[in-house]
Amino acid sequence: MTGNIRDLSTYSQNDTEKMDLINGVFKEFPLFDSIKCCYKDVSCSKIESIDFSEDIDELDESDDSKLILCSPVFKETPSKYCPKCGRKYLKADIVCLDCLVHLKDISDKVDVRDIKSEPKFTFVGQNNYSSFDELLNKDNLLKINEFDFTIDDYSTILHDIKSQAFLNFDNLVKENEIYYDGLDILEKVILFVKSFVKVEFKSSGGQLGYFESDAIAIDDRSTKSLQITTLIHELSHFLIQEILIHVLCKLLDSTRNSFTESLVTFILSYTHFTQLIDEYAAHNVEGRFTIFGFQDYSSFTDIERKMDGEMTKDEIEITKSIGNTFALSIKEILESLIDREMREDIKEQFLKDVLDRPNYVALKMENCQILNDEGFIKAIWLILNEGCEVAASNIDRLISI
Ligand SMILES: [Zn+2]
Ligand SMILES: [Zn+2]
Structure with a gap:
């Protein structure tokens, strides 16, 4: 396969679902209807100018419908479960x-x-x-460069990850x-999240959470909604890594092991190109499961700042x-x-905890294009091919991961 990052723009199209989600932010927060949001010079051209006041009636109706709860009718409240x-x-x-099996009391709750x-x-x-030398041998580098991999192979990978997570959840x-x-x-x-990756709780340090090798750590002192968004954000990092491990193993007909894992960890961290993709996808998945306009994009903008014209x-x-395109795949896995x-x-938990208005500046930096x-x-191909070539000449850096 051939190409470079600039060629990819010819394959982009509108992400209409994301546009709708961002438009939804203005419906959720009608109090700020005097503000007009103009998306100039960004890709969300379809939502260039939105008058928030128009859809308030519509919002009230849909909000009422959320209050109708469907619960089974019991004369006596059930107090046991199988x-x-x-x-x-x-x-x-x-x-x-x-x-x-014997029934258990609902009050005996498992934490x-x-x-x-x-x-x-x-x-x-x-x-x-x-070993990394075996994994990154000449034949394998050639296979990765040739990239005999289709979108159907990709769908199979998403399906496999989903079904393994289902099984883990059921267990x-x-x-x-x-x-x-x-x-x-x-x-x-x-x-x-525990069906995908180990979760640890921390009560110190300034970070809300992070994902490292095979575990997510989150700060349980933050609000419930912040813990939820942090978990979803960090799980997205795990899933991008997992998807790429599966692609690599498929290309090389290799069993997944600590060497394939470390190689992908390296690929996602050695360059600003992959760091930006990884971070933007994670922020985006957050927005798709909570509400756009409340993400903290600082980890993305920090990388951008460090690049200095690169x-x-x-x-x-x-x-x-x-x-955005990775975010869609992750959303597909999580929605199952x-x-x-x-x-x-x-969303309700989020609106309960968050009293601020959406961050309109952050919304302006949203890109609504997918490939x-x-x-x-x-x-x-570009991510794995470049990554594996750099990795092959930096084996000592891989060993330290
Ligand atoms: Zn039963
Ligand atoms: Zn992140």
């Missing part, structure tokens, strides 16, 4: 006849923070490389006998388009576990 199938039972019931999880994501190939719930309906929205998100404005916009009702709950399939495959 630890296997999760069905609710009344106080007098003792066993679940379908599962043949999901304390649950130990060792989520597994596997990829099995014919080869199992046991977590069953092994720990969790009464899922009794969890609040933060606990549900923690449980989902990339042109157009090239930076392309990294955002690549990030975080359904519409949960997304509404996340088409051909462009996205080229972008992944």
Whole structure:
């Protein structure tokens, strides 16, 4: 495969879903209807000028509909549940006849923070490389450069990651006998994230959270909504890494192991190009599950500032388009576990905790372009091909990861 970052702009198209989500911000915050938001010189040309006051009536209607709750009718409130199938039972019931297990009291709540999880994501190939020299041998570098990889292969990878996460989630719930309906929205998100990666809680330091090798650490002193957005942000970093590990293993017909993992960690961190993509995608996934306009883009702008003219404005916009396209894949994976009702709950928790107005300056830096399939495959090639070439001549740096 051939090409460079500038060629990718010919493959970009509008991300209409993101445009709608950003427009939705103005509907959620009608109080600021005197402000007109102009997206000049950015890619969201379709939402150039929005008058917030127009849709307030529409908003009231849709908000009312959110208040209609569908809960099963019980004359007596159920106080027990089946630890296997999760069905609710009344106080007098003792066993679940379908599962043949004793019922548990709903009040005996398991604290999901304390649950130990060792989520597994596997990829099995014919080869199992046991050194970076073997992994990055000449033949393999050629295979990566040729890039015999299609969008169908990519869809299979997303499907595999989804199904392994489902399995991990199911095991977590069953092994720990969790009464899922009794969890609040933060606990549900923690449980989902634990189906992908280990989660640790910290009560010191200034960072809200971070992802390092195989664990996410979050600060449990922050508000519930901030913990949720931080978890989703850090999980996105994990998933970009996971997707690229699977692509690499598919290309090299290799089993996933610590060498393939470290190589992708290196690729995502050695250059500002991949750092920007990784960071922009994570911010974007946050916006798609909470609300655009409340993200803290400082980690993205910090990288931008450090670059000192290394990339042109157009090239930076392309990294955002690549990030947006990765964000769509991550959203697809997460939506299989975080359904519409949960997304509404996340939004409600967010609106409960956040009293500020959306950050209009941050909204102006949103890019609403995604790459088409051909462009996205080229972008992944560019990331892996350049990354592996640099890695091959810096093996000593890989060893220290
Ligand atoms: Zn049961
Ligand atoms: Zn980040």
